[in-house]
Amino acid sequence: MKVLLLALAFAASASAQSEPWCRCAVFVTYKNSEVMVFEAPEITISSCEDEAKMCRNSCVNELNEMSNNGDLWAVQESGSTVGQYICQYLADHYFFSINNHKVYGYNEVCGGAWEYTGVESQQMLCCDGGNHVHCISE
Template sequence: MKVLLLVFALVASVSAQTEPFCRCAAFVTYKNSEVMVYEAPKVIIDSCQDDAEQCKEACVTELNTLSNNGDLWLLQESGVTVGQTICSRLADHFVFWISNHRVYGYYEVCGGPWEYTEFASQQLLCCEGGKHEHCIVRR
């Protein structure tokens, strides 16, 4: 009986891993790298081959809903701005200063490459000592 339960659990875990899925995240882009600052819960899609557009649309909807179409100054229910949430996430990874960067949305289908959703923050992101600040753009 224990062996049967073990086999059933193994089959269930393998089949769960092969279910088509979509990942959605927001990144800050640097010259030679990307830093993930938010990841949405995975979305189940119908097919890894045919549903890239479904994944992209779900991702854009998620990011737009969370940020009121990319507004880094949106005050969330927690009383913290979207930008402060991002600055705090960066500070958790020892990035305390960031100046004049957009936040971009990307999606990934079934473990494939990250692809740009055409979502970008309305404002530039600036963090000073882990605090969200207004950016001063020097020309």
């Protein structure tokens, strides 16, 4: 009976473990918080312990490709700029006015802490009512 219970416990713990994953996202930094404004498709990795560098490098490549190396004025296939997509996302989450904020890329491995990838927007982000607008220096 003890062997059966041990086997069931082992099977339950093995099925509770999930496959390793890598997340890539873009955040706007505020004084006391970070707000995720875009999450790229998940990247498959083979190990949570051994693939952190691959995750970071894959995120850098993916985020740079999607944004033309951090250009907020790059036009996407939809016809909207990268910045417009971010501003609309922020407005949908009740952030209507954004002035002079950089946008930064991060990666996360298997539920660990988000780590800065080195990806940064070329321009400051400014949004007015969900619309991407040119920033006026303060």
